[in-house]
Amino acid sequence: MRKASSSLVRQGQHLCKASLQRSLTTAPSPTVQITTLPNKIRVATESTPGHFSSVGLYIDAGSRYESPESSGVSHFLDRMAFKTTSTRTDAEMSAAVHSLGGQIMCSSSRESIMYQSSHFHQATPKALSLISDTVLNPSFLAEEIEAQRDAAFYEVREISSKPDMILPEVVHNVAYGSKGLGSPLLCPEDRINSVDELALRTAMKEWYKPERMVIAGAGMRHEELVELTDKYFSSLKSSPVLTSSQTRTSPQVPPHLLSPSSPAVTKSLTRAASYLFPNSVSDVINSWDSAYTGGHRFIADTTQEFNHLYVAFEGVGIHDDDIYALATMQVLLGGGGSFSAGGPGKGMYSRLYTHILNHFPQVDHCASFHHIYTDSSLFGLFASFVPASSGLRGGNTPSQILPHLVHQLSLLLYTPIPEAELSRAKNQLKSSLMMALESRAVEVEDLGRQVLVHNRKVPVTEMTDKIDLVKPDDIRRVAARVFGPKSGNKPTIVCMGHEETGAWEDVFTKYSVAGP
Structure with a gap:
């Protein structure tokens, strides 16, 4: 990811194209306008006041769509953004980026790659020019790729040393295997030297198609962004092969802010997922379907200060009507660190605080998480705690902490949910x-992702209305669906630290929670 900020640059040129052909899609909100250009790229704007403008390009791409032979290309496309192009040297690109007076960045996730800028209002033409240049005209110089290899080695090793960042990746790999949603966000170390110009251009040829793109903006006139998009992206030709994103029924659930704030390599509220499945025509890069399998993995590391234990299950995908109940359940469980400067609004009355953290001082951190994707999600709990072998008083093995986590899941299955507790979770x-x-x-990222998913912006009032409809019986019903004894859903167990989890299958059987 690259960011830059500095002084204001004015760019006042206004493009007028009366003959521009476009079709306007009716938007659910009077502040939102969506236009589809002739090459099928979609342009969306939201009319909201502010001192800054923001614009972004959102692409249906990411690590989910990598094959074993192309693993790591998403990570490198992220790192190679805003480098030398056929129209700008690296120095010229860097100077232009720094002149925006805001931020410009690229970020890749499992199901999307985005290029986004926040800047002063008059800098929108320049920002979109820079985004189009790095997307359409990259040079991918050998020396720049080599420099990013060195940076990637450091980044991967740095993140791998931090359990709160690397273990969510391990959980995905154990849950889904080595393809699809199980593919790593970071380029594997043994692949870093294999990612070259050919691999990057092959990925861009496959993914960077106008029908898989959305340009979203806020802080500018809709007509201005349509004209700028036509100016900078009209050279892109749409594919004759329709992606399944154009034939998929639009879900009634927004894919954005239901993601958790739990630690991860990418932990923006809106970055847990974007949500399309292209039908690949490449023999090198494919859209891998993901099959949840569950499983267990222990990573022995006696250098860790704490043991780390994750318990996860496959949840429902973003298209499912139960997504709101599951998101509410995650907030109800809540959790956090053993020390918090916050109050009730920070989750201090959530179940993992009141039932785990307040009773077991050896637990340093305990929280719920929910990673949402198009056709699946990962829902679960994790805890970090003092190891039994540390020699400190109150240390525990994973086999001693696991029953407490599973017990919290069983309470959702077999005990009533108080209305006051549910109301608090829904309000949060x-x-x-x-x-x-x-x-x-x-706001702009949310708009771009929603249009990328289902071609409209879902008003926040529609989301809150659906949250309000969640009842106690819905929580218990969805809990039974996700981790009940008849769900057929196997757990994913990942443990890092000093001691193993032991006979974890017996714990699930004891509490009548879905087991192996």
Whole structure:
């Protein structure tokens, strides 16, 4: 990811093209306009006041669509953004980026790659020019790729040394295997030297098609962004092969802010997923379907200060009507660190705080998580705690902590959910949605991802109304569906640290929670 900020640059040129052909899609909100250009690239704007503008390009791409032979290309496309192009040297690109007076960045995730800029209003033409240049005209110089290899080696090793960042990746790999959603966000170390110009251009040829792109913006006139998009992206030709994203029924659930704030390599509220499945025509890069299998992995590391234990199950995908109940359940479980400067609004009354952290001082961190994707999700709990072998008083083995986590899941299955507790969780979820959208960058990213998914912007009032409809019986029903004894859903268990988990299957059997 690359960011830059500095002084204001004015760019006042306004493009007028009366003959521009476009079709306007009716939007659900009077502040949102969506236009599809002749080459099928979609342009969406939201009319909201502010001192800054933001614009972004959102592409249906990412590590989910990598094959074993192309593993790591998404990570390198991210790192190679805003380098030398056929029209700008690296120095010229860097100077232009720094002149925007805001931020410009690229980020890749499992199901999307985005290029986004936040800047002063008059810098929108320049920002979109830079985005189009790095997307359409990259040089991929050998020396720049080599420099990013060195940086990638450092990044991978740095993240691998931090359990809160690398273990969510391990959980995905154990849950889904080595393809699809199990593919790593970071380029594997043994692949770093294999990612070259050919691999990057092959990926871009496959993924960077206008029908798989959305340009979203806020802080500018819709007509201005349409004209700028036509100016900078009209050279892209749409593919004669329709992607399944154009034939998929639009879901009634927004894919954005339901993702957790749990630690991960990418942990923006809106970055847990984007949500399309292209039908690949490449023999090198494919859209891998993901099959959840569950499983167990122990990573022995006696250098760790704490043991780390993750328990996960396959949840429902973003298209499923139960997504709101599952998101509410995650907030209800809540959790956090053993020390918090916050109050009730920070989750201090959530179950993992009141039932785990407040009773077991040896537990340093305990929280729920929910990673949402198009056709699947990962829902679960994790805990970090003092090892029994540390010699410190109160140390525990994973086999001693696991029953407490599984017990919390069983309470959702077999005990009533108090109305007051559910109401608090729903209010916290609604609050997190609305407060996140106060950020202009999040607002634009949210708009781009929603249009990428289902060709419309879902109003926040529609989301909050659906959250309000969640009842206690819905929580218990969805809990039974995800990890009940009749769900057929196997757990994913990942442990890192000093001691193994032991006979973890017996714990699930004891509490009548879905087991092996």
